[in-house]
Amino acid sequence: MNSSPSIALSTTKLFDKQSSVSPWRAAVIILLVGVLYWEPLARLVADWGQDPNFSHGFFVPAFAAYVVWSRREELRQVPIRPSYWGLVVILVAMAALVGGTLGAELFLTRFSFVLLIAGLVIYFFGYKQFRLVLFPWACLFLMIPVPAIIFNQVTFPLQLLASKLATGMLRLAGIPVLREGNIIQLPDMRLEVAEACSGIRSLMSLATLSIIYGYLVEPRRLVRMILFVAAVPIAVAANALRIVGTGVVVEYWNPQRALGFFHEFSGWLIFLLALFLLFGFHRTLCVVTSRRTHSDG
Numbered sequence: 001m002n003s004s005p006s007i008a009l010s011t012t013k014l015f016d017k018q019s020s021v022s023p024w025r026a027a028v029i030i031l032l033v034g035v036l037y038w039e040p041l042a043r044l045v046a047d048w049g050q051d052p053n054f055s056h057g058f059f060v061p062a063f064a065a066y067v068v069w070s071r072r073e074e075l076r077q078v079p080i081r082p083s084y085w086g087l088v089v090i091l092v093a094m095a096a097l098v099g100g101t102l103g104a105e106l107f108l109t110r111f112s113f114v115l116l117i118a119g120l121v122i123y124f125f126g127y128k129q130f131r132l133v134l135f136p137w138a139c140l141f142l143m144i145p146v147p148a149i150i151f152n153q154v155t156f157p158l159q160l161l162a163s164k165l166a167t168g169m170l171r172l173a174g175i176p177v178l179r180e181g182n183i184i185q186l187p188d189m190r191l192e193v194a195e196a197c198s199g200i201r202s203l204m205s206l207a208t209l210s211i212i213y214g215y216l217v218e219p220r221r222l223v224r225m226i227l228f229v230a231a232v233p234i235a236v237a238a239n240a241l242r243i244v245g246t247g248v249v250v251e252y253w254n255p256q257r258a259l260g261f262f263h264e265f266s267g268w269l270i271f272l273l274a275l276f277l278l279f280g281f282h283r284t285l286c287v288v289t290s291r292r293t294h295s296d297g
Contacts, residue, residue, distance in 0.1 A: 029120065036097065037116075040109040047145055056205040060143035063212050064136035071132055078128045086123025093119055110144045135215075142208050156182075158203070158236065165240035170247045177247065186247055202271050203235040210278060223285055230281050238274035245270075 048057040068075075093116035100108030118137055121130045130137070145151075159182040167179040170186075178185040185191075210231040214224035 033116065037109075037113050040097075040100075040106065040113065043106065044110055044144070048143075051145070053151075053204060054143075054145045056208045057143040057145075059212065060139055060208065063215075064139050067136035067139075067215065068133050074132055075129060078132060079126075080124075081126035081128060082124055083122050083126050085127075086119045086121070089119030089122060090116060091119075105147075107144065107147045111141075114140045114144070139211065142211070158239075161236060162240050162243060165237065166243035166247065169240060169244045173244070173248065175247060184243070184247065191243065191246060202239055202274055203232060205271070206235045206274050206278065207231045209275070213278070213282075218282065223282075223289070226285065227278065227282055231278060234274050234277045234281070238270045238277065241273070242270040 044057070048054055093112040096108050096112035096115060100106070100110075100112060114137070117140070118130065121133065121137075146154075163179055163182045163184055167177050167184060170177045170184075176187055183190060207228060210227045211224075214227045218224050218227065
């Protein structure tokens with residue numbers, strides 16, 4: 001009767017010991033993953049550098065790694081309980097990799113890489129460990145460019161919305177303007193709100209940065225979610241201001257000045273403005289919630 005608890009305890013210890021990932025095993029896993037995903041990951045990094053819409057991808061893995069590192073003490077305290085359900089996730093990831101490779105679908109191959117990470121964590125460390133790294137793992141999806149079919153479906157409505165907002169602002173500024181779809185007709189120039197000017201670039205980058213900023217400076221989850229949602233209208237409004245700025249330059253300065261350097265520089269300037277608006281919105285939220293807390297007290 002007294003031996004059964006000791007047997008169970010020794011079995012648990014043996015299982016925990018066997019479940020630890022030795023350096024050589026980790027090296028083999030990294031090597032295999034590198035061989036399988038070298039090309040998809042290399043093209044992913046190249047997309048970050050070549051496509052401004054997804055340049056924020058460089059920050060996402062670094063942020064995810066920082067979050068995992070910051071939780072290292074919690075991870076040490078959670079017992080390792082490997083689960084064979086991780087193998088199921090790994091097999092699904094491999095199937096997605098094969099399907100994406102055969103179908104030349106980059107999104108699917110990149111999606112399978114993030115899924116593979118989840119499978120490896122669950123298989124070697126267990127659900128409790130994975131639960132602690134669920135947030136940084138989910139953030140990794142932000143580094144993957146969305147499929148073109150979804151990207152195009154989102155971009156065109158943003159073009160129309162930005163055109164509509166900019167037209168209203170230009171009329172308030174006393175500038176005669178006529179809008180036809182995403183085309184804004186000024187007295188001296190015709191402005192086309194192209195895909196690059198739709199605001200999708202600043203929207204995706206600002207949404208990603210709102211998550212990073214919220215995690216680093218805001219402990220309340222509800223406020224973090226509000227910041228993430230607020231990033232959408234802030235990015236749209238900021239982009240409309242960029243179009244308005246272009247229209248003002250065309251009307252009161254020189255139509256040729258609205259192109260080239262000014263167009264590129266205004267993009268960076270408006271994105272900084274969007275960041276400032278996000279920070280200001282957060283400060284306002286803090287003031288409002290603190291006053292409400294004091295009044296309730």
